[in-house]
Amino acid sequence: MSSQLDLRNAARVGLLAGVVTLGISAVGMLESFDTRDLIVGLLTLGQLVLFSAPFFAGYRVTLGEGKSDVGPAAVGGVVAGALTAVPPIALILLTLAAPNIRNSLVNVSPELISLLSLGASEVVGSLLLLVVMAVLGVAGAMFHILPDAIRKPLVSGLGWMLGFAILSEVSLNILRPVLGRGLMRALFGTKGITPLLAAIIFVAAIGLTIWWSKNGKQRYESRKAAMSEAQIKQSRRVSIGVGIVSLLILPIILGTYLTEVVDNVGLFILMGMGLNIVVGFAGLLDLGYVAFFAIGAYVMGILTSQGALGIGHMSFWLALPIAVGTAVLAGVTLGIPVLRMRGDYLAIVTLGFGEIIRVLATSDLLKPYIGGAQGILQIGKPTIFGFEMVKPIHFYYLILAGVGLAVFVASRLRDARLGRQWMALREDEDVAEAMGIHLVSTKLLAFGIGAAFSGLAGAIFSARLSSIFPHSFNLLISINVLSLIIVGGIGSLPGVVVGALVLVGLPELLREFAEYRMLLYGALLIAMMIARPEGLWPSPVTKREFHAAEEEEAMGGAQ
Amino acid sequence: MALLEATNVTKQFGGLTAVNDFTFTVEKGAIDSIIGPNGAGKTTFFNCITGFYQFEEGAIVFDGHSVNGRSTDQITRMGISRTYQNIRLFSQMTTIENILVGMEPQLHTSWIGALFRLPPTVKEETKALNEARRLLDFVGLTGKGDDLSRNLSYGDQRRLEIARALAAKPKLLLLDEPTAGMNPRESAETTEFIRRLRDELGITILLIEHDMRVVMGISENITVLDYGAKIAEGGPSDIQSNPRVIEAYLGRGAAASATIEIES
């Protein structure tokens, strides 16, 4: 069955890839990506995107149960690859027929057309594109039917090389202070990596993969199997220790900019931990979470600002509990009117709260107190024993401490009575109440504790920036935080971290896609939810029945 | 002594009277049943007892205290537990977590204690876990404590729901069709199990049931509802021979289709 040729499928896959390519071209992404080198002088991101379409179409055609034969695979690849070229060719020909099309489709520029027609004239280029894509389609199909022993190392070699090239910014920032300028220039271009580095990575990745499959995997597994219970515990303890130490020295390795990015991610983790309590644990869909973030930030700003609006001129540490406390108070107060609302009613009302806070912050009404559009300036920085925290690395430790606290509180509460009450509430509010759970206090605790972390994040945010403006507190923040906890895996604490890294960290590192960042973000949200609706790191089921006995023993031993 | 006394309870939905001037008592230590055709108002009456619905008229007194106007959680804490016609477990939580939630009325320590693992909290939690495992054994779910409750078999889910209700240490247990969807053998086991609850734990039991074999087998007193009103009351033999009951059940086919199912 599987070796049979399914031409209709090939055509469908090819056309689909072609339409996607057309879309990417028409919105200007291709042209913009073409200015980004991956491997200097050899490959741009635009070329990679353009040429991977037919390749994957060809690959996809042969994707069935088991391997295809060479003949049918090649034919399928040709069809899929050639059809991938059809929509872009249509676009090229359209510009011939309607030269004014650019008045409507602004990104269909001569540069794009020249890129698509591979530098040749329109008609010749179209044919050229057709041929190249057909060949790439075949290549994709052939790649799929390669024996695993060859294909796997190739995949890992290419994958590592391209991944490294796309994220060259990260390694660039880490390596810049370590390597000299000469070495840096040998390895990195201004955008992307040099062919030399690409070759090194490619060869190394292939070498490692082969070594691993031939030798290493076995050795690792046999050693793992030979370990005793105590050794496993020991090694777990060691890896936790290593984890903590690497968290502590992380900013030193990363350098200023990446630490700044990690700080941003950290603030979102902090907010995510809080919202995870409200949405993930207690099931209360809150779309206005930014409100408490704003409240924390503004309270901190007003209390510590040295400028005209500052009252109290407090120190950061004195203002911090007040800011968090105000956020909690706001969380509880705003929680009361929505106690009886459920699901989507709750969602829209909380969204409204978030908007109300934002509009009020901008308004002329409160301008005399919180600065309106002009914001609050000269917010104080935290000091420890006379040392002023100014750099990203200083805030890294502050945020790390905050996240640590949040993880501690969230995990303790999750495993306790309150956590069970929240989860019961999430599963079935009526039955939860019928079990004797006091809905009001349980819900308000969720709102209050959730708001506390958001307020804490806001307070740190405000001290970190030294100035705040209402623009920072928009709906997008709420949406971002909600998305990251769901993408990470709702209710899961490691999920929050993973979600924040993917949805906050990654876009930050891919700032060169700036114009298309939100487009890719949207596509990423959809793709991730379809691929893994349960999230990237779903929360595991807590083992209690048998674990309980152990705990008891431990307790008994301690007493 | 009467544990539960309902007098002239009336519950209306819009123009529809679901429970009509219903007076009813359950003696302490009894196993009583309420039967009646679909839509007769049985589950509605349960919902009135447990505070899910507020009723317009009448009074319900439990163990000397009025339940009128009390919220569901307060009523549960007074000592009334229930199960549901369509099983309503916390499906994303494990079996043992479901039981632990049921134990709510027994637990008193606050979240602050949990945060710092203060000794009273740890002690209470350990006790609760042990109690939960005991209940797990009692209902025959040993070894399934860490399964998500939605992954349990239907019969196990029914048993878990009862275990969850028992966890609250109720004085009165309301069972809404505990044998629905079971085969005769399972029904018989459940019947035996219900009897054990009363005999071993001393819990008073009130059940809604359609399976006449179960009802007649264990009930000491049976009340028949039709269109929200009581049409008969008495021991199994009295009910079996009561002409009004027979009429209500025989006419059911025609009646049920015209009645709107309120209890869904």
Next chain:
Amino acid sequence: MSQRFKNIDYIGIVLWLFRAAIVVIVVWGTVSKLFLGQGNAYTATDWIDFLVAGLAQGSLYALIALGYTLVYGVLFMINFAHGEFLMSGTMTATIFVALPLSASGFLDANPILGMLIIMVVAMLVSVGVALLTERVAYRPLRRAPRLVPLITAIGASFFWQYFFRGLYGSALVPFPELEVLKGEWAVFGIAVLKTRAVVMVASVIMLIGLYVFIMRTKTGTAIRAVAEDKDIAALMGIDVDRTISITFATGAAMAGAAGILYGMVFRQVHFFMGFVPGIKAFTAAVLGGIGSIPGAALGGLFLGLFESVGPPLFLEGLGIPGAHQLKDVIAFTMLVLVLIFRPQGIVGERLAEKKA
């Protein structure tokens, strides 16, 4: 069941205080505005202008809210991308149809036919985008937990916004102005801008048409059946997937039409135009009672009116500077107030508190 909370006395008290506070603020503001002459002195004509502007805006909200309500009715999902359906159709029709038609003089020569063509194109594009979104982003997740489709909807919203920005650029596109719709008509002695009058009439016609479609046609019955219970509807031989697609298409068509009306009144369209009206329309749908068609209409009108009349009436009365900036505050406060009184919305079913 809502009485259940009466026992929890302190919460009840707080809620009553909250309601009372808002009512006092509104009444105080209104009184000091109307009788004490606080702030600007408005003439009767001014008040009528506020009302008409509010009603016109409200009827646009109502049309968009329909899409939310329909989709919510069948899928219980907040289709965050609905505003983008509106934008996609409107922008495409404006750029490829309205502007060329206007430039060639066809539009002013045959205004009704021209507008109809534009509207049909907008509706078709919106429907296409909606169906594509439904097929790719929503259908695979029909059985997933409820938050998951919400996130894909948010993703779809971003995706379309920036997709169309890439396609058409981020500049403002002027919507052609119709010669015949310049100026005002006198309706019962009240001067109403022609564009606004057209919007209101068109909205009413579409609302009634949709109501008839849902209530009287076979497809409408299928939609209602699927909304009631998908499994049973499938047993009855209804193609659930197809019906859901039709629902999306219907909502998107309404959005496309609303977008063209929007363009007619405000005479400019851009890639971001769908977002804010989308959120407002969602608010309107909830305000009216989500899942209900008359609710969406009423909710939209209410919201439009509050936003337009609220700032000059109560806020100015309270002496608040820059009152119109706070119209969103009024809109959302009213939403909270309505939902505290009636958690199911103005005419909604008791979905909010469905139990047992």
Next chain:
Amino acid sequence: MKRTIFLVLIAIFVVMGLAACGGQKLECTDPIGCVEVAPDEPILLASSLVISGPNTELGLDSQYGVEIAIDFRGDVLGHPVELQPEDDGCNAEGGQTSATKIVSNPQIVAMIGTSCSGAGVPAAKIISDNGYVMVSPSNTAPSLTDPELHEAGYLRTAHNDKVQGRAMAEFAINELGVTKAAAIHDGDPYTEGLASVFSEAFQELGGEIVAFEAIDANADDVIAPLTTIAAAGPPEFLYYPVFIPLGSLITKQAQDVEGLDGVILAAADGVQSPSFLEAAGDAAEGMYVSGPDLGFGNEIYDKFLTAYQEKYGTEPTAPFHAHAFDATNMVLDAIEKVAQQADDGTLLIGRQALRDALFATSGMEGITGTITCDEYGDCADPKIAVSQVQGGEFVPIWP
């Protein structure tokens, strides 16, 4: 396998050695450091402008201005100029992050940005503290160049609100002779600042502000606030220094409001762009717009516009491309002035010297006028022109 890796390592060291010993050495004597540009390396500039979110058209337009300036210039001292575009997100955290990213790359010489004043405040601090320098094409908030708050590495080619708001007030009172005016802003620092300054100056000059109204920037119906303004006065002069979407909406709907029929409309450089004229259509005819003196007698601007249209397929979507163009030229001029060049082409650019050269900019002819920087970084031509829309074009009429 091992041998391959070994060979590669050797190759790396050889290359490194070659790179290290070539050419004669230039000594860096600058107190805050230098940028060294090797012979085959480009001069790297960065921009931090809003290129995502609802304000995109503002920042992207400026970025295009920078790119065209670089294109026009060609090579600088034998080096191509390369731009690293970043996104300021139009908020403080975006400004902070992009500035941090920029200062982490020692090869970046200067930054053009930010778009929004909110982003500019933290960015100015980071850029200055790290010895870099930035020139903003569109920050207008007075606080940024306030003597007490100014950061050492901050300059701008955009007009300080204080200058522009005041200019419009003077024009209204002295030239048009109006006495009753109303102002509208949208909650953005730019518009709020201008509207406030205008109101203060207008009252100072003896006029009366009958209404000071705020409208949400996302509003799609402005009839209600305009009715409020009409009822308040009605004003003779309506000033709304907002951006294009809201600006064209107000321009069009003002006609529809009773009581505002004869009112004089005026806006600021936030709408001074062809796409505003297109969007507002006939309604804009006769209105006044303050801003830099673009267009007339300015060949370079015509050339610029043609290049813009050709390269990006659209007309400018905001006015600040012109300021961005000037800012870029200002930076490139300063680089040319201060860079030391070795025989092999290596450039050494002193950071303090670059700053000094920028602050010393004087009499530079840009498309926004004659650019002269003061000690607090305000470089825009202090002559604000007022243009009137006549026949679908901005025609400068004052001074």
